[in-house]
Amino acid sequence: MITLTINDQQRSLGDIDPETPLLWALRDTLGLVGTKFGCGIAMCGACTVHIDGAPTRACQLQVGQLQGRAITTIEGIAPSADTLHVVQQAWIEHDVPQCGYCQAGQIMSAVALLKDNPRPSEGEIDTAMSGNLCRCGTYTRIVAAIQDASEKIAQRAIVGGLSQGEIA
Amino acid sequence: MKKHSDSGFFDPSDALLAAQSNAPTFTRRQFSVLLGIGSGIALGMASGVNAAGTASAASASAGDMNAYVHISDSGEITIYAPNPEVGQGVKTSLPMIVAEELDANWDSVTVENAAVNGAKYGAQFAGGSLSVPQRWDEMRKMGAMVRQMLLAAAAQKWDVSVAQLSTKDSVVSHSASGKKASYAELADAAAKQKVPSQSELQFKKTADYRLLGRRITGVDNHRIVTGAPVFGIDTTVPGMLYATFTKCPTIGGKVVSANLDEVKKLPGVIDAFVMDGNVDVYKYDSRGAELSSGVAIVAGNTWQAFKARRSLKVQWDTSKASTDSWTAISKEARKIAKGDGTKVTLEQGDVDSAFNSADAVVESFYSTDFVSHAQLEPQNCVAHFKGDSLEVWAPTQTPMAVPGSLAGLMDMPVKDITVHQIRGGGGFGRRLTNEYVHEAALISKKVAAPIKLQWTREDDMAFDYYRVGAFYSMKGSLDKQGKLNAWSNHVIALSADGEKPNAGAGIRALDFPAKMVEHVKISQSLIPSKTPTGFWRAPSSNTFAFAEQSFVHELAVEAGRDHLDFLIESLGEPKWLEPDNIGSLNTERAINTIKQVAKNAGWGKKMPAGRALGLSFYFSHAGHVAEVADVSVDANKKVTVHKVWVVADVGPIINLSGAENQVQGSVVDGISTLAAQSISIEGGAVQQSNFHQYSLLRSNQRPKIDVQFLATDYKPTGLGEPALPPIAAAVCNAIFTISGHRIRQLPILNEGFVV
Numbered sequence: 001m002i003t004l005t006i007n008d009q010q011r012s013l014g015d016i017d018p019e020t021p022l023l024w025a026l027r028d029t030l031g032l033v034g035t036k037f038g039c040g041i042a043m044c045g046a047c048t049v050h051i052d053g054a055p056t057r058a059c060q061l062q063v064g065q066l067q068g069r070a071i072t073t074i075e076g077i078a079p080s081a082d083t084l085h086v087v088q089q090a091w092i093e094h095d096v097p098q099c100g101y102c103q104a105g106q107i108m109s110a111v112a113l114l115k116d117n118p119r120p121s122e123g124e125i126d127t128a129m130s131g132n133l134c135r136c137g138t139y140t141r142i143v144a145a146i147q148d149a150s151e152k153i154a155q156r157a158i159v160g161g162l163s164q165g166e167i168a
Numbered sequence: 169m170k171k172h173s174d175s176g177f178f179d180p181s182d183a184l185l186a187a188q189s190n191a192p193t194f195t196r197r198q199f200s201v202l203l204g205i206g207s208g209i210a211l212g213m214a215s216g217v218n219a220a221g222t223a224s225a226a227s228a229s230a231g232d233m234n235a236y237v238h239i240s241d242s243g244e245i246t247i248y249a250p251n252p253e254v255g256q257g258v259k260t261s262l263p264m265i266v267a268e269e270l271d272a273n274w275d276s277v278t279v280e281n282a283a284v285n286g287a288k289y290g291a292q293f294a295g296g297s298l299s300v301p302q303r304w305d306e307m308r309k310m311g312a313m314v315r316q317m318l319l320a321a322a323a324q325k326w327d328v329s330v331a332q333l334s335t336k337d338s339v340v341s342h343s344a345s346g347k348k349a350s351y352a353e354l355a356d357a358a359a360k361q362k363v364p365s366q367s368e369l370q371f372k373k374t375a376d377y378r379l380l381g382r383r384i385t386g387v388d389n390h391r392i393v394t395g396a397p398v399f400g401i402d403t404t405v406p407g408m409l410y411a412t413f414t415k416c417p418t419i420g421g422k423v424v425s426a427n428l429d430e431v432k433k434l435p436g437v438i439d440a441f442v443m444d445g446n447v448d449v450y451k452y453d454s455r456g457a458e459l460s461s462g463v464a465i466v467a468g469n470t471w472q473a474f475k476a477r478r479s480l481k482v483q484w485d486t487s488k489a490s491t492d493s494w495t496a497i498s499k500e501a502r503k504i505a506k507g508d509g510t511k512v513t514l515e516q517g518d519v520d521s522a523f524n525s526a527d528a529v530v531e532s533f534y535s536t537d538f539v540s541h542a543q544l545e546p547q548n549c550v551a552h553f554k555g556d557s558l559e560v561w562a563p564t565q566t567p568m569a570v571p572g573s574l575a576g577l578m579d580m581p582v583k584d585i586t587v588h589q590i591r592g593g594g595g596f597g598r599r600l601t602n603e604y605v606h607e608a609a610l611i612s613k614k615v616a617a618p619i620k621l622q623w624t625r626e627d628d629m630a631f632d633y634y635r636v637g638a639f640y641s642m643k644g645s646l647d648k649q650g651k652l653n654a655w656s657n658h659v660i661a662l663s664a665d666g667e668k669p670n671a672g673a674g675i676r677a678l679d680f681p682a683k684m685v686e687h688v689k690i691s692q693s694l695i696p697s698k699t700p701t702g703f704w705r706a707p708s709s710n711t712f713a714f715a716e717q718s719f720v721h722e723l724a725v726e727a728g729r730d731h732l733d734f735l736i737e738s739l740g741e742p743k744w745l746e747p748d749n750i751g752s753l754n755t756e757r758a759i760n761t762i763k764q765v766a767k768n769a770g771w772g773k774k775m776p777a778g779r780a781l782g783l784s785f786y787f788s789h790a791g792h793v794a795e796v797a798d799v800s801v802d803a804n805k806k807v808t809v810h811k812v813w814v815v816a817d818v819g820p821i822i823n824l825s826g827a828e829n830q831v832q833g834s835v836v837d838g839i840s841t842l843a844a845q846s847i848s849i850e851g852g853a854v855q856q857s858n859f860h861q862y863s864l865l866r867s868n869q870r871p872k873i874d875v876q877f878l879a880t881d882y883k884p885t886g887l888g889e890p891a892l893p894p895i896a897a898a899v900c901n902a903i904f905t906i907s908g909h910r911i912r913q914l915p916i917l918n919e920g921f922v923v
Contacts, residue, residue, distance in 0.1 A: 017435060017471065024471040028410065033402040034395015036593070037470075038544050039625040043859035046544060074395030088393040095385040095825040098833055099255025100392035100399075101544045101593030107393060126868040133859070135544040135594050136255050137836025138829065139870040 002063055006030070007076025018064025023047045025063045026073060034074035034104045038133070045132030048105035049073050055112040055131075074104040077111055086152050087111050090145040098136035106132045110146050118153050120146070201359050208355035210238040211314050211363070212288065236282075236310045237266055239318075243338065243352030245272050248282040250289040251299045252565050253388070254543075254595030256888040257826035258299040260387045262307055264823055268379045269311025269372060271335035272351070279387040284567040284587040292589065294565040295600055295703065297789035297886025300822060301750065304884055312369045314358070321357035322349050336378075374820065374881070383825035388591060400563030400590045401622070403550040408618045409438055412473045413607045414480055415462040415631060418852040419699065420449035420489035422461040426482040431465060434479060436472030439615050440465045443607070446577075448488040449698045450603065451664060452633050452671035454566060457573040458603050460631070464611045470622050490698035490852030494538065494637065500695050501660045505533050505641035509658045509691025514677035517687030519643075522654035526645030530726050534715035536914040538637045538847040540854075540862060541704055545593025546628045549608035552618035557584040558609060563592030565599040573602060574609050596837075597703040601633055626857045633702025634847055634854075636662055636673045638711040642719045650727030652738045654687035657715075662697035670697065672707040679753060679787070680716065684740035699849050705837065706889035709788035714842070714914060717784040717897030722910065731783050731901070732766050750883055753787040757817045760878060761785065761794040765815040768874060769796035778802060779810075782902025784894040791890025792817040795835070797871070799902035805921045809839055809871040809899055814891055819884040821877050830887040831875045838895030840865035843923035844915050869923055 002013045006026075013020075013029050026032040026049075035058050038046030042057040049058045050072040077085045084092070087110050097103045106129065113120060113128040120128065125146050126139075134142065201211060212235035238246040247266050253259035263279045266272075282289050291302065315335055322340040323330045326347055334341050338351040351358075391398045416422065423442045431440040445461035463482055467473035523529050550561040558578060562570060564587075571585040578585070592599050608621035623631075639660035647653045661669035668674075669692070677690045704710060724734035742756035762785050766772075769781055779800040786793060798811040812835050821827045844863045848855045856862045900911040903921065911919055 017475070019475070020469075020471045024469060024474075028469040028471070031404070032395070033397050033404075036399075036544075037401065037546065037622075039859050041625070041858050041860065044544065074393075078394065084390075084393070091393045092385050092389045095383065095389065095829065097255075097386055097389055097392050098257070098829055099544070099592065099594040100386075100388065101255075103392050104395045126870070129867040131866075133544065133864045133866065135542060135596075135837075135864060137833035137840070137865070137870075139836060139865075139867045140832045140873055141829065142867065143870075 002067065004063065004066055004071055005069065006032070006071045007073060013063060016063060018062060020063050021059050022049065022061040022063055022066060022071070023058040026058065032073050032075050036101055036104060038102070043133070044102070045109065046102050046105045048108040048132065050108060050112060053112065053115065055109045074108060077107070085111065087114065087145070087149045090149040090152070094141045094145040094148065096138050096141040096145050098138055102132060102134045106134065106142055110142070110149070114146070114150055114153060119150055122147070201363060208238060208240040209314065209317065209359040210235040211310060212236055237270065237314055239314070239351050239355040239358070241352055241355050243276055243350060245270075245277045245338065245351070247277055247279050249279050250282045250292055250303065252292065252294040252567060252589045252592065254294050254563070254565055254592035254599060256294060256299070256595070256886075257386065257823060257830065258294065259591070260384060261822040261826055262299060262303050263387070264379055264384060265304065265307035266311040268377055269308045270315050271337070273337040274379055274384065276338060281589055284589055286568050292568050294595055295597065297791065297888040297890060300884050300886045301790065308371055309366060309369055312371055313364055316364045316369065317358040317361040318351055318354050320361040321354045325349065325354070325357065381821050381824055384823050385825065398591050399545055399593050400561060401545055401548045401593070403561040403590060403620065405550060405552055405618045408550065408620055409466050409468065409615060410470045410473050411464055411466045411608070411611045411619045411621045412477050412624070413443070413462050413464050413611070413621060414477060414482065415460050415627070416484045416486065416489065417630060418484065418486045418489045419631070420852065421484040421486040422488070423463060424483040424485045426463050426480060428463070431476055431480055434476040436468040437476045438466045438468065440476070441614060443610055449490050449664070450700050452601065452700060452702045454600060455569050455572060456601065457576050457606065459577065459606045459610065460603070464614070466611060466615050466619060473622070474624065486852070492697055492699045492849045492852050494849045497637065497662065497695055497697055498535065501535065501639040502533065504693050504695070505639060505658060505660060509693045512689065512691045514682060514688065514690040516682060516689070517654070519654045519656045519687040519689040522687040523643065523645050526654060527648050528646045528726050529643065530645070530719075530722050531643045532719055532722060532912055534640045534642060534718065534912050536638045536711040536714060537918070538699065538849065539635045539704065539841055539845045540629050540632045540847050540856070541596045541598035542629070542862065542864065543592070543594030543596055543598050546625055547604040547623040548621060549605045550618065550620045551605070551608035551612040553609065553612040553616065557586070558612075559586045559588070560605055560609060561588045561590050562602065562605045563590050563599060564602055564605060565592070565595050565597070566602060570602050570605055573606065577606055578609055578613060596705045597707065598632065600703055625859070629857055629862065630854050633671065633700050635704030635707070635710065636670055636701040638673065640712065640715040642715060644719060644723050646723060646727050650729050652681065652685050652723055652734070655681050655685050656689040656691070659690065659692045661692055661694055662699075662701070663694035664696070664698050666694060666696060669694065670701040672701050672703055675708050675712050678745055681738055683743065683745055684738060684755065698852070706788050706892045709786060709893040713784070713786040713788070713893030714896035714900065717786060717894065718900050718910070718912070721783070721897070721901040721904065725904075732762070732771055735783065735785060736762055750790045750885060754792065757792040757880065758785055758787060761792050761815045761817050764876065764878065765794040765796050765813050768815065768876060769798070769813040771796065778906055780902045780905035782898045782900065782905065784898035784901065786893040787890070788893050789889045790818070790885035791887065793890050793894050795894040795898045797895065797898040797902050799899055799906065801903055801906045801921070807899070807903060807916070807921050807923045809923070811872040811874065812895065812898070813874045815876045815878060816887070816891060817878040817880050817882075818887055818890065819880055819882040822884060827877065827887050828875045831891040832873045834889070834891035835873050835895050836865055836870060838892045839871065839899065839923065842896040842899060842914050842916055844917040846915050846918070865923070
């Protein structure tokens with residue numbers, strides 16, 4: 001019996017094979033399908049989640065080794081059901097997606113970047129995002145959306161209006 | 169109608185025919201008000217064809233509306249997107265066309281995928297950058313029809329003439345009296361109006377557009393950024409099991425035996441069985457029913473199926489499998505390149521005499537490796553066999569082909585097969601075939617349960633319909649003024665049957681510089697190859713544009729002339745090669761894009777040491793696109809593409825954001841491909857298995873991209889493909905200018921250059 005902490009909730013995975021990658025437990029067992037399967041060898045970043053806040057590839061993590069860790073998925077980053085994370089909002093405003101398949105992973109990497117470094121340079125953004133492939137080639141917009149989100153975080157921090165959820 | 173496979177070139181008209189099957193064309197289909205939808209007005213297609221062209225009420229239930237547009241009496245406007253969405257943006261752009269003519273408030277529009285039904289929606293497919301030109305008239309008519317019915321309802325209500333009314337943002341206004349009525353208020357009454365005939369329709373003037381040409385964010389973006397289920401792989405149905413399908417690494421090999429008893433005992437495994445194929449080496453056929461031999465494993469979840477597969481041991485029979493060797497094919501191509509082609513596909517003037525008497529002659533041999541589509545969502549399909557019917561959910565570019573191909577495989581009438589089109593995580597041509605759908609349906613039938621078939625990335629890379637490896641033996645000559653006067657191209661194409669080029673291996677003969685230069689000869693030779701090929705984004709153009717536009721630069725250099733002047737001069741006097749055929753090169757449009765991109769990039773400006781601009785132009789998929797790349801190369805052959813300027817003429821733009829996104833993506837895709845992508849084949853098997861051996865461009869390698877669309881009044885055409893072909897030559901021409909090294913094979917990694 002494995003129970004994991006996912007998006008601040010205790011989620012039971014039943015008598016799952018402890019070797020099951022977190023990716024497939026999320027998708028098949030819990031129905032959290034925002035985390036995507038792209039390569040299965042941690043080369044594409046489509047399955048990026050946060051483990052204790054750090055961006056990590058869910059295809060390489062076995063559920064048996066994750067008990068007690070704080071797992072956050074794309075479904076868990078918005079501060080509330082009707083409010084998007086500032087990064088998600090920027091993604092819509094910049095119309096980043098083409099096919100959209102990699103974008104949940106991109107957003108997870110972007111959210112982690114801005115938490116560590118709220119005002120990244122363009123070069124720092126490119127470096128931080130270089131683990132996430134976009135086959136459609138939307139990098140121009142990904143970078144612009146991150147810069148925009150960074151700007152908004154800074155503005156709201158000045159007026160003190162940013163909720164914890166929006167930067168977490 | 170010529171079949172695409174006869175020339176190996178992607179023929180849009182054949183793709184349309186293939187997708188249409190028995191679908192009536194738009195003008196023959198009959199619009200009607202759909203009943204039984206609850207409230208409001210829904211306009212769709214009647215099942216029957218009514219020659220009178222007057223309104224006919226078709227009975228339909230809410231779940232089977234086959235509507236194009238529905239306005240409820242609470243004001244929600246639903247527009248049904250007819251064609252598959254695989255990242256090219258048509259789920260947003262096509263409904264925008266309806267909304268524009270409807271004068272709808274876009275914020276109250278919801279877009280749904282249309283059902284797959286050729287009789288109602290015509291050709292539902294994604295290919296050839298054809299969705300916009302295919303649907304443009306139809307979408308405008310649909311919006312205009314509903315708008316005119318709303319106007320008629322308001323005129324009746326207020327007892328005024330339609331001519332006194334205007335519409336904006338889902339509201340009808342009568343300016344004389346100040347009366348206003350929302351579409352919601354008028355919807356029920358509108359449904360009772362006569363459906364206007366097509367000749368009665370009045371369209372908005374381009375200058376009055378409020379929505380088209382603006383930047384509109386994609387209709388699925390909220391779902392995408394929140395991780396909501398939206399892709400094929402996200403589909404679940406109650407009681408669903410999970411399957412893998414293992415095929416022979418040597419393409420065309422067949423299962424002799426497998427350790428099925430052992431596999432069946434593994435945790436979570438519900439069944440494991442052999443499926444006999446119906447082909448040896450599979451081959452591109454847009455309406456094909458191909459199934460390769462393999463072993464299916466069905467389990468309780470994806471991981472159990474994948475893990476059990478590690479223990480699977482299969483004995484393969486490769487007696488009828490491919491024996492292709494890319495090394496041997498390349499060697500053979502270089503050998504026959506020196507001679508003439510065995511078949512002349514275009515001849516104009518006398519190239520041989522021209523070459524003999526020319527002031528200067530240049531000869532070059534260009535080649536490109538095989539590449540894989542590598543769409544990021546690996547192939548998958550949910551199939552639910554229910555005994556006397558079948559339902560499939562497929563992220564396919566050709567949903568209409570599925571019932572026809574499955575009917576034979578499943579021994580089931582077409583009418584009992586339902587296909588749901590679902591957003592695909594990238595297409596690029598990979599989802600034009602449906603072999604993974606065939607596999608899923610047959611597995612579901614065998615286990616009598618709904619299943620999700622999941623290919624691994626390794627499956628995807630090993631069993632693609634690859635972009636074909638290509639060879640071009642080019643020769644050109646210059647007259648005393650340094651002007652291009654003769655051109656020949658011996659295309660060495662791969663062929664499975666020895667008679668015609670494989671899919672994507674042929675080139676269009678009537679193209680630059682035919683009709684522009686006096687002496688032109690295009691010929692073709694074939695080399696046997698069984699490796700399956702298909703249509704990869706901008707098929708044929710994606711390899712040939714590199715050769716053509718690099719060779720033009722070679723000739724300009726030989727002539728000692730400025731590349732820009734030489735390219736424009738070579739295009740000759742403005743002419744449309746096949747007048748009024750939107751799929752034919754128009755040199756006036758070409759020259760305008762070239763001049764504009766040169767201006768935008770500052771062509772001719774002084775560049776820092778180790779840095780240069782490279783120019784290229786190519787026409788494909790009805791799009792005229794010119795590009796300039798700003799590139800630097802260091803002493804270690806490290807290439808940096810700093811910036812790319814793109815100028816395109818594709819007629820009026822529907823969604824400016826989507827259009828720019830396609831161009832930006834095409835540039836990145838093109839650089840990604842020219843840099844390092846290569847699929848090699850030895851002993852009939854593909855040698856690359858995953859992204860550690862097949863690299864895609866990453867964010868830290870991206871160039872800045874400047875996009876401009878020329879405002880022209882030609883019919884709007886698609887942008888999924890035409891911005892990709894020019895980029896390879898633009899980058900390689902710059903590399904030559906900096907280093908003096910002419911790159912004649914792709915990827916450039918083969919010549920030691922690293923992006």
